[in-house]
Amino acid sequence: MQSAPPAVPTVLAAAPLGSQVASTLFASLSRVIRGKPTELRLIIATLLSGGHILVEDVPGVGKTLLAKSLAASIGGTFRRVQGTPDLLPADLTGVAIYRRSTESWHFRPGPLFANVVIVDEINRATPRTQAALLEAMEERQVSVDGTTHPLPDPFFLIATQNPFEHAGTFPLVEGQLDRFSAIFEMGLPDRETERGLLMGDGGAGQLSGLQAVVSPENLARAIQEVRSLHCSEAVANYILDIVTATRHHPEISLGASPRASLGLLAVARGHATTVGQRFVTPDDVKAVAGSVLSHRIILSGGTNVTAARSIMDDVLRSVTVPRG
């Protein structure tokens, strides 16, 4: 029931910063990631809401490529971590080292101290390491030996995981999944796009050509701007209706939390920005609700993101949109 989103309006000079950032990033990412405009728009919306992303899919569909292109398009620092069972929290946060030369403890920051962080196969890390990571995502700071070190601004984390591998994995606990603003499945490209990849159109080959099109400062400013985007009472009620519906749906044992509704509004604001609006419409809420909520509800039949998506579609069909 999803209609095609309206084409991205050409951003005029007078357009708000957020929309400029969005369209610039969209153009840049599209050079590498082909045939996925809707997903790209959602990813940029999440980015503009200041949220983190979990990409879930089988290997080889471009999860890492997406994360890398995003990092490349944003100027600023970029780090990548591979989730393994022997990865320790300190490997991420960094450690305090005693320097003989200065006879003092010196903090050596870990890979988390970057504007864009990729954590590949997050479910291979131990729950303890996952917990440390998720704390950092939520608090945007790490504490090492009693000292608090703020993470850079903007701080944007993309985690990937393969849901179909179980051996040697530690599935993320639902409460921790809640820290991710949105979850995406890349999905397979269509035949046309895949032929393009074979013929050198898009894909990893284009990655090296990507420029940093957005400065971290501008991105941080855009995030601030999006945070205060106008949202009418009707749309806020619509969000509440959707969240309430997840709490009463017969096939959902645990509905979305208040954090989820805040996240839904934030990403909807991001989405409104990507389509060049200065206000949130029910369309924005509808467009992002599946990605923002499906990993935050617990089904009666156990967790399964695909099933959760179809139930979210069902929820959206059952909720009346505000007139207008």
Added chain:
Amino acid sequence: MKLTETIRQANLATDPERFTAVRVAVGITVIVSVLALIAQGFVRTAPALVAIIGIPAGFLLSYRMRHTDALKLKAVLAIALIISVIGFFGELVSSFQDGLVDIQVPLAELFLWVQVIHSLHVPARRDLMFSLASSAAMMAITAALSISSSLGIFIALWAVGVMVSLMLAYRSSIADLPPLGDPVASITPGATKAAARSVAILGLTSILVFLALPSARASRSFTFPAELPSSTALGSPGSLSNPSLGSRANRNQSDTSNGVAGSGYFGFAEQLDTSARGRPDDTLVMRVRASAPAFWRGQTFDVWDGVTWTVSDNASTTIGGQAPIQVPLTIGDLPQPADDFIQTFYIEQPGPNLVFGAYRMSEVYFDARFLFQQPDGALRAGSDLGRGAVYTVISQRPYVTESLLKVSDPLRTDLPISMDPFLQLPDGIPQRVLDLAQEITADSPTTYDKIQALEDWMAQNTTYSLDIPPLPDGADSVDEYLFETRQGFCEQIGTSLVVMLRSLGVPSRLAVGFIPGERNSLTGLYEVRASDAHSWAEVYFPGVGWQGFDPTAQVPLAGEFEPPATAGSAVVAWIRDNASLVGRTLGITLALVLVIGFGGMLTMVIGRIVTERRRKANRSWVERITETLEYAGSTHDRPRQDHETIREYVAALAAGPLPDPRLREVGEIIAREAFGLITDHEGRATGERLLEEITGRSPN
């Protein structure tokens, strides 16, 4: 769930019916049921015309207005319903005051009005299904009232209509079926089997129910049908008239010149000439609704001269003045404790002005204040009984059995002197007739046995024939039949039985009327044809009264009777004695309930109109333009669904029924005005202009 909530839920607007075929099929089915009712002739011309024109027009109007709320129309319909109910009770009350209640016509008309009124507002599937259900009620009423088998055709047509409507409705509600007209895929073998099974089960159930249903039984309602569509008063009160016998000159005597008089029977006259030949044809003269077959008795003759029967005393008495008309006992009648035996007569052909009925009539429901009673108990109407005349007779059939008749023997009691006329014989009666009677009955101990013996003898030694030679001049009819031709029909046979019984000293007379006729198993009515006209012997039994005997017709003689019911008969009697009071109380209660119900409906509708007006007055620009857009969409059969945002909706419209790219612009303007911060008057004007250009509707 609270009642009010239930009512509110039931009245929620549903999506209009999108499948025109369903609408058409239901409409046709409803019209068939209406035509069935009209064809049975229970509705006056004006309402019938209104219905025939109004229902198709109503369906068309509903189709046109299916997307609107039609609140004002609903209010009008509620008022119309109240008016029709009040009219119905008005008619009922006025006919109560006339002392005659015929509830059928007003009830049928009320049903018709309800159908017409309802058909004016059937926007949704739910309403159409209600129409279909009420057409079933209509068919049931029609079937209950009907007296002709032509209803069968209507029932068949209606059943087809219902099946087609339901199948179309079912098909249209299953979206993934192939469209109609795809012969290969449209009906799967499984579906055929299932349909066949349903039809078989339904047919079997119907047959079983039909077989198990008690046959048409006139029960004691408050009143009975009685109607005289046209009444031409006769010249002299109490005289006998029989237009079916041809010209006025021949009315009072049998016509012997050509023998046959169409549907007329020469016995329904002042005299019966046994030299007359020729019998009436098979014209249907009347239908009788009764629970058992019986002789429909018209009148009797007591004076015999060897050829012709006449009546000794022709002075009639006026009876009546109240409804129902009470019939006094006449000579030989005895008050008997007996169940009511109810017969309603529907006259199909103009006939004699005799009021027919099983012996012994005790009450008559007749559409006239008075009837005329002959000394023998025969009843005559004061006017001709033409086609369409209806009257109801309640008889008290003596509860007699063979043993009872054997015990109460007229030959072993002192007969009253009033019985002398029924022993009269003509002077010149041939001796051999008297001897034969003695001979046949010599070994019979009781009168009842003697009658049986005479009947048996005639059955064995004479031939029943309608085609007998004319009576020679100066011959005695009975003698000619018993000894010369040994051929005769009911006049000869019945007369011979009476004459022989009289010769033995048994008081008897000749009765004329009709045999019961054939029972139509579809309508449950006896269909009496002119050829069913008949004459038979009536014998007086002391303590019983008159008892009919007949060697030819296979009529179960009175006496095959269930014993009178005890339970309920007291209640029934009370209700009968207080019919008007009970009826009025029930009527007023029902009227109040209905008026309160419809009044409540009206109040609800008016309340909704008021709130709707208020809402419309306070609408924002966004609400106004959105409603206009949604209305335009629903008239193109693409109503907006609750979960559709305005952008999704305009995209769907642009992709389907309203392929205009500017619609998206309208959607953007509405979204901006609805959820944005700033009011853009110029944008609003643009939106309104575009919407009007696309849909031809300006936001109101």
